[in-house]
Amino acid sequence: MRMTGRITGLKSIMLAAGLVLGSAGAQASAPATTAAAQQSVAPASGVAVVAPAPAAALPTANDPLLALDGGPDIRPVDHIGQPTDKYIGVQAQVTPNGRRAAWMHNDILVPVITIISVFVLLLLFWVMWRYRRAANPVASKTSHNTMIEVIWTLAPVVILVLIAVPSIGLLQAQYKPAPANAITLKAIGNQWYWSYQYPDNGGFEITSNMLKEKNMVTGEERARTDADGPPLLATDNRIVLPVGVPIRLLTTSNDVIHAWAMPAFWIKLDAIPGRINETSFTIEKPGVYFGQCSELCGARHGFMPITVAAVDKATFDKWVIAKGGTVKGAAAPTPPAADPAADPAIATVAAAPAAAAPQADK
Secondary structure (H helix, E strand, O other): OHHHHHHHHHHHHHHHHHHHHHHHHHHHHHHHHHHHHHHHOOOOOOOOOOOOOOOOOOOOOOOOOOOOOOOOOOOOOOOOOOOOOOOOOOOOOOOHHHHHHHHHHHHHHHHHHHHHHHHHHHHHHHHHHHOOOOOOOOOOOOOOOHHHHHHHHHHHHHHHHHHHHHHHHHHHHHOOOOOOOOEEEEEEEEOOEEEEEOHHHOOOEEEEOEOEOOOOOOOOOOEOOOOOOOOOOOEOOOEEEEOOOEEEEEEEEOOOOEEEEEHHHOEEEEEOEOOOEEEEEEOOOOEEEEEEEOOOOOOOHHHOEEEEEEEOHHHHHHHHHHOOOOOOOOOOOOOOOOOOOOOHHHHHHHHOOOOOOOOOOO
């Protein structure tokens, strides 16, 4: 009896050990068996096999979208698109209207104003010397001179007419309606920041705030660097616009009157609550350009900067897509036609005989 019990216990121990070893071996060979089974199974007839999509390529170091603000990585250039210390004159203009306005300012208005001012100053000195008490002990009783009065009346009229001709043409060009291929930018003033919409590119919206200095940031705020732009003009989100494409600018406001001003574009357009103002311009040179609100709008009026990054059209389209927008003028993707062989349900419906039309009652 004791011998029989020992034999039975030994068999039970050996059986348990065998079960444990068999289970471990099955688990070790399962991945290989599964892979072999997947390779050996042929696709069923009429079933489409979709290959796994390749992984998206990582952006390279030269990717134009790798910037601190999520926009094209363009660095500001001194004396271009921003104020310059100890410089007298308007900023370098990068739009056709801006170049025309700068020409009128530099070649017409400044010379005319200078000549008139110098002439009046010399005339005052001459009158003070010629008609002083020592030279004229007896005052003249001449009341008027017809020729002089005609001259000082007609001369200003002629000067104003000569100035008005190019001035009216420039004003007309500034408010000329944008062409059909223009890209619309809607600037919305808020106290005290700007928000922007791209109605022609899917209507996505971005918000632009001034970047603070290092000693002003708190928490996770990003401080301004030289790559962002000058103090009080750099923003956390730049506006991106294409070069060589007409831009339709719309301005409005959510609270008080603001003004969207960009000196390098020769643009200053009021943003008025409940009203939309419009103008157009075309940027001719890529770069980073800075402006700010130019209407007294409250306590933080001086902290509403504007930053525009002008890039080529291909980079602009890439930025729009990265922001979730759409490219204006691009054809919408056509959905692929349904393949009956790839969809058993469609194949079944196509193979089913057409139902007999009911006969009319006699």
